[in-house]
Amino acid sequence: MFFVKVLEHRIHLHPSFFGAQASAYILDQLYRDREGSNTGTMMIVAIIDVDDISEPKIVPGSGYAEYDVSFRAIVWRPFRGEVVDGMVSSVVNNGFFVDVGGLSVFVSKAMIPQQLKYTVEGATPSFTDGVDQTVERGSQVRLRIKGIRGEMGQMFAIGSIREDYLGPLLQ
């Protein structure tokens, strides 16, 4: 789920940059550090604008100036139990991977309804019931996120399509 959140970031500026360009440098540093980052629980997609740059405080002992920048950003945070749409990126015999934005969700065989069976046609593996529902690379699928795990910089998730209204979307 996308949110517009106000976040804070602490930036240190080396004394060689104290000058007229300091605020430009701070903004550059902010964008470089935070835009596109993945904190393990959420992804910061884009910074909308900067609310406030605090007065700098010199850090005792090192001479660096410390700024607290408050900014608004579009963040993406998945929740356990949330229903999302995604595109299938690969199919293996015990499930398939779905890309939901920057997150890769794995749907295992246990979370796939019985009717969808793993079949390989030529070189394309897929889960299909032979009639109208097929999940293969490039298909759009609606799934419910069952669990999320976050490490620094990465998120892993598992999902399920074993419920009403979930599964491949009609294109």
Add this chain to the structure above:
Amino acid sequence: MAGPTVPQSLSRRRPAATGDEEATNILKLGDMTDTPALSVAECKVLLEQLANKGGRGTSNSDVYTKTREYVDMFARFKDPKTVTQVDAISSGLLMKGLTHFERAQLATLCCDSPDEARTLIPSLEGKLSDEELQDVLNDISKLRDFS
């Protein structure tokens, strides 16, 4: 036992997992509670505006590129004016007790029936009557872009 005693833990403990957030029958959104949420179409419009505003140019990061592709593919409403209209329709619901999360989910998932909406968004149970929900869903479907 011979030898020096080893201290309990040599590495800095990982910050406690905030861990119990969920979006099932009850919404426990942690620090995202009360944060305005965006549906996929709204996010697409906002990202496009930010990119066009120029100035800084767009990020080259993986997260940004994948997210842009994702919203382009899955936005149910392509036109910014339509997105504003959907926003107006679904915002009326915020007065009736829905949270930001549920409102954005309704605008993203575009369900056909109240049953589907309640199954996909379990926390909606008990918040709106069938007719109210059906009305909102109908209004949103009328604006859907099938191109």
